[in-house]
Amino acid sequence: MAANLFYFLIFPGLLFAGITGAFLSWFDRKITARVQFRKGPPLLQPFYDFFKLLLVKETILPKKGSPVLFLLAPVFSVFGATMAGVFILLPLFNIASGFRGDLIVIFYLLTIPSFSYIMGALASGNPLAAVGGSREMKLILSYELTFLLVIAGIIMKAGQQFDLYSIIGTQQQGGAFIGSISGILLFIAALFCIQAKLALVPFDMPEAEAEITEGIYIEYSGAAYAMIKLAKHIMLFILPAFLAALLLGGFRTEGINILWSILKIVGTVLLLTLLRNTNPRIKIRQAMSFFLIWMNLIAIAAIVLIVFGY
Amino acid sequence: MGFKSYCFKKSLWVFHFGGASCNNCDIEILDCLTPRHDLERFGILLVGSIRHADVLLVNGSINLHDRERLLEIYRQAPKPLLVVAIGACGCTGGLFTESITFAGPVDKIIPVDAYIPGCPPKPEAIIAGIVKLVNKN
Ligand code: SF4
Numbered sequence: 001m002a003a004n005l006f007y008f009l010i011f012p013g014l015l016f017a018g019i020t021g022a023f024l025s026w027f028d029r030k031i032t033a034r035v036q037f038r039k040g041p042p043l044l045q046p047f048y049d050f051f052k053l054l055l056v057k058e059t060i061l062p063k064k065g066s067p068v069l070f071l072l073a074p075v076f077s078v079f080g081a082t083m084a085g086v087f088i089l090l091p092l093f094n095i096a097s098g099f100r101g102d103l104i105v106i107f108y109l110l111t112i113p114s115f116s117y118i119m120g121a122l123a124s125g126n127p128l129a130a131v132g133g134s135r136e137m138k139l140i141l142s143y144e145l146t147f148l149l150v151i152a153g154i155i156m157k158a159g160q161q162f163d164l165y166s167i168i169g170t171q172q173q174g175g176a177f178i179g180s181i182s183g184i185l186l187f188i189a190a191l192f193c194i195q196a197k198l199a200l201v202p203f204d205m206p207e208a209e210a211e212i213t214e215g216i217y218i219e220y221s222g223a224a225y226a227m228i229k230l231a232k233h234i235m236l237f238i239l240p241a242f243l244a245a246l247l248l249g250g251f252r253t254e255g256i257n258i259l260w261s262i263l264k265i266v267g268t269v270l271l272l273t274l275l276r277n278t279n280p281r282i283k284i285r286q287a288m289s290f291f292l293i294w295m296n297l298i299a300i301a302a303i304v305l306i307v308f309g310y
Numbered sequence: 311m312g313f314k315s316y317c318f319k320k321s322l323w324v325f326h327f328g329g330a331s332c333n334n335c336d337i338e339i340l341d342c343l344t345p346r347h348d349l350e351r352f353g354i355l356l357v358g359s360i361r362h363a364d365v366l367l368v369n370g371s372i373n374l375h376d377r378e379r380l381l382e383i384y385r386q387a388p389k390p391l392l393v394v395a396i397g398a399c400g401c402t403g404g405l406f407t408e409s410i411t412f413a414g415p416v417d418k419i420i421p422v423d424a425y426i427p428g429c430p431p432k433p434e435a436i437i438a439g440i441v442k443l444v445n446k447n
Binding site: 029045047048052057213218219221 | 313314315316317318320321345348350351353357358359361362364386388389390
C-alpha cells in the first residue's frame with residue numbers, strides 16, 4: 001500500500017512526471033522561440049506559471065452550467081494522466097514488471113484527460129467551449145483507431161505479448177523496433193497520434209487560441225487551470241516515454257546509457273515541437289481524413305509488412 | 311518579497327482590450343511580442359481569454375459602447391488584476407477628448423495601475439512601463 005502510494009504520488013507518478021513534464025514544456029517553448037528567432041522564457045517559467053495560477057489567482061465558477069463537474073474535470077485529468085504515467089514508467093524504469101494486458105489499460109487511461117477536458121468544457125456552459133469540446137470529440141474519434149492499430153502492430157512485432165515489460169525486454173535483446181521498415185512506419189503514425197493527443201498545432205483546433213480563444217479551457221482560471229496545466233505537462237512527458245517504450249527500445253538506467261534514454265525523450269519532444277512550428281492549423285475535417293485515411297493506411301501497411309517479417 | 315508575489319511577477323499574462331483606437335497602439339503592443347523585443351523572455355504571454363489574464367492592457371479612447379464592454383471584461387477577470395492604460399487615448403482621451411461619444415479616460419471607468427503615454431508609445435516605452443509596474447508591487 002505505502003509503496004503504491006509512493007509510486008503514485010512521488011516516483012514515478014505525480015511529482016516526478018510533473019517536474020519532468022514542466023521542464024519539457026520549457027524546452028518546447030524555448031525551441032519555439034529559437035525557431036522564431038526569439039530568446040524565449042527562462043528555465044523555471046512553467047513553475048512560475050503553475051504556482052501563480054495555483055496560489056495567486058482567483059478561481060471563477062461558471063454561473064450557468066455545473067460547477068461541480070467543472071471543478072472535478074481537471075482533477076480527473078490529472079488523475080488519469082498520473083495513473084497512465086505510473087503504468088508506463090514502472091516497467092520503463094525496470095521497477096515493477098506490470099501485469100499481462102497492461103497495454104490496453106494504458107491505452108484507456110491515456111484517453112481520460114481528453115475526455116475530462118470535454119466534460120469540463122461542456123459543464124462550463126460557454127458556447128466557445130462547447131465548440132472546442134465537439135472538436136476534441138471528433139479528434140479523439142479520428143486518432144484513436146490509428147493509435148490502436150499502432151499498438152496492435154507492436155503487439156504482433158513482439159510476438160503476441162500484451163505487456164509493456166516484455167515488449168521492452170524483447171527490444172533490449174533483439175534491437176529496437178524502429179530499426180525496421182514497419183517500425184519506421186509505426187513511428188510516423190504514432191508520432192502524429194501523440195501530436196493530436198497533446199493538441200499541438202496542426203491539431204490544436206479544440207483550443208485554437210486565435211479563433212475560439214482557448215476553446216475548451218476558456219472558462220478555467222486559477223487553481224483549476226493550474227491542474228489542467230499540470231495534466232498537460234505530465235502528458236507531454238509520458239506520451240514520448242510511451243513511444244520510447246513501444247518503439248525506441250525503452251530506457252536503461254545504468255551508467256552512460258542514462259544519457260541515451262534522456263536523449264530519446266528529448267528527441268521525440270524536439271520532433272513534436274518542430275512539427276508544431278512548421279505547420280498551420282488544419283480544419284477538423286482535414287484532420288479526420290488525415291487520420292482515418294492516410295494514417296490508418298500507414299499503420300495497416302506496417303502491420304502487413306510485419307506479417308511478412310520486415 | 312514573498313514566493314507568491316515573485317511567481318506573479320515572473321508570469322504576467324496579458325489580455326489586450328482595444329477600445330476605439332486608431333490601431334496604432336495595437337500595432338505597437340503586438341510589436342512587443344515580435345522577435346526584436348520578445349516579451350516572453352520575462353514570462354509575458356498574450357492570452358485569448360480574460361479568465362487567464364493577469365494584466366489588462368487598455369488602449370484607444372473609450373466611447374459609450376466600449377464603456378460597458380470594458381466594465382464587463384473587468385468584472386469577468388480573476389483577481390488580482392493589473393490594469394495598464396496605453397497611449398494618449400487611454401491615459402487622457404488624447405485627441406478624442408472633445409468627441410460627443412467619448413465616455414472618459416480609462417481611469418474614470420476602472421482603476422488603473424499604470425499609465426504609458428505616447429501617441430503611440432514605442433515598444434520600449436511599453437516594456438519600461440510594465441517593468442516599473444512589476445517593481446512597484
Ligand atoms: S494614443 Fe494615438 S496611436 Fe494610440 S490609439 Fe490613440 S490616437 Fe492612436
